[in-house]
Amino acid sequence: MNIDVIYMYSSEDMTQIENKSVSLVVTSPPYNIDIRYGNKTAKGKVLESKGVKYSDNMDEDEYRTMLSRVFAECKRVVKDDGSIWVNIKNRLIDGEIVPSFWIQNFFRDMYLKNLIIWNFDWGGSTNKRFAPRYEFVFWFVKDKNNYTFNLDDVKIPVLNYRPDRYKSQLRNPTDVWRMF
Numbered sequence: 001m002n003i004d005v006i007y008m009y010s011s012e013d014m015t016q017i018e019n020k021s022v023s024l025v026v027t028s029p030p031y032n033i034d035i036r037y038g039n040k041t042a043k044g045k046v047l048e049s050k051g052v053k054y055s056d057n058m059d060e061d062e063y064r065t066m067l068s069r070v071f072a073e074c075k076r077v078v079k080d081d082g083s084i085w086v087n088i089k090n091r092l093i094d095g096e097i098v099p100s101f102w103i104q105n106f107f108r109d110m111y112l113k114n115l116i117i118w119n120f121d122w123g124g125s126t127n128k129r130f131a132p133r134y135e136f137v138f139w140f141v142k143d144k145n146n147y148t149f150n151l152d153d154v155k156i157p158v159l160n161y162r163p164d165r166y167k168s169q170l171r172n173p174t175d176v177w178r179m180f
Helices: 060-077 100-107
Strands: 022-027 040-042 045-048 078-088 091-093 096-098 111-120 134-141 176-179
Touching: 022 060, 060 078, 060 100, 078 100, 100 134
Parallel strands: 022 078, 111 176
Antiparallel strands: 040 045, 078 134, 091 096, 111 134
């Protein structure tokens, strides 16, 4: 596989990418909540911010079959010590919240290393329940004992550093990521 190449084919068929050749897969599949993705453009100018490139309003069985194909390809291309990160939100189906933990069914042959809460302060609103301000990021690995995690590259400063409590002025970040 070539490095620094954007492969723009289907995520359901990544045959142009070799088996076990990718260290990290990060994906955020469509939510299947009837959102119109993309910008409608003409002559290089955006006419509408919610265009018609893709509308995620599939039959539930069709949606999960599509995800099964995508995740099978992700697992095929990821290295044995690699990771797959999946960002997905809870869905409102027939007026009921369906937590996104069902995504784990696609990764029974992998290990859930972390579940990240991505907390943000933007998004839609509703007057029938609290406004959702978080999504989940599932971190899966093929081998629970052999995976790449560069903790030193992501450590953050310790607030109120005390040498009697911390070995370093840097610490492991939390599994709640706040974006404001």
